[in-house]
Amino acid sequence: MQNFDYHNPTHIVFGQNRLAELDQLIPADAHVMVLYGGGSVKRTGTLDKVLSGLGQRKVTEFAGIEPNPRYETLLKAIEIVRHDNVDFLLAVGGGSVMDGTKFVAAAAPYAGAETDLLQHGFEPIPITEALPLATVATLPATGSEMNMGAVISYQGGKRPVMSPLLFPRFSFLDPTLTFSLPATQVANGVVDAFVHVLEQYATTDENTRIQDRTAEGILRTLVEIGPETLAKPQDYEARANLMWSATCALNGFIGVGVAQDWSTHMIGHELTALFGIDHAQTLAIVLPSLWRVRKEQKRAKLLQYAERVWDITDGDEDQRIEQAIEQTRQFFESLGVKTRLSDYGVKAEQIDDVIEALKAHGMVALSESGDLTPEISREILEGAV
Ligand code: NZQ
């Protein structure tokens, strides 16, 4: 196991009908900006509940943070925050709204150019303060509600923004707020959470038994709960388990002391930026092919995954690995998430564009050991046509 520090300060407020407790968690004299997306929180009544929970506090609403939040949109929020002295940010929405809010929290008090904060990849951004932020999560998927990361769309790329100052102070996880999600977003959430676990698990073996068994527990839960949630959209217990799975998949706990490989995400981000494919759909396309190409590097963990997540024990090693990859692909398909580039209208000749984008964004030494070159990314994408 590698050395690690672990500190996650986010207070989770889990359960239904708790939004009135906002009143106890935000300073009474705060000027709160409530940030949200394209309007789902208005249609579902979630926004009204949030505003009522905020009581007499001064509130400014900022609407219109789009999926894959754009830098230009967030700049408008930053200007209002600065001009009106907003001092608390409350994100109400999915990963895009939570991520966008994190960027506003970092950039509003930052003295330099805002674009500086988009140039640091997975390294912490150079900030010494951030506005306090909190979330009301409406889409279980990204884990943004309990982590310190954001992904911002800028100049045709998706830029990670990381800082320990960006952990939400608190996050409300009310499973009933997710009842209104369309099936495609539920399925996307299951796939995103599933792949988050795998990016921290299907790597080199570092003898990390707690992390491994917790990861396997989340994966098995998602295999059970994904179809159940889609079949019974109003089932509270299914939603509750899905929501906590997604949060635990990327709140840092299973990622300590392990080798991580975010290649599927990095290649997937280019597919979103170039072709507009949903984040989770890109992961479903890339992961099975990546595993086939990288079977040798991941052999021990893929065999462990086959046995402990899918109960695959028959056949030789290569057969067991292939069966595990195929079951994973079929699991995504069974949720309604397609796993081929051609399913999204992307043709083999467009792979060149993806490779150029990876190079332009410096994604030339991916994987847990930095040996995944653009040529290997090409092989992976060719295997996913
Ligand atoms: O904009 P509104 O109208 O709210 O509609 C949204 C949006 O159209 C809708 N939605 C959300 N909650 C709903 C709802 N519709 C009905 N009922 C509800 N309760 O869902 C649509 C998608 O929302 P979005 O926030 O974009 O989805 P998701 O949560 O999957 O977030 C995706 C973004 O997160 C980033 C991705 O790159 C992408 O930009 N990620 C962030 C990570 C992180 N911060 O740690 C890690 C992830 O790997 C990921 O990269």
Ligand code: ZN
């Ligand atoms: Zn993701």
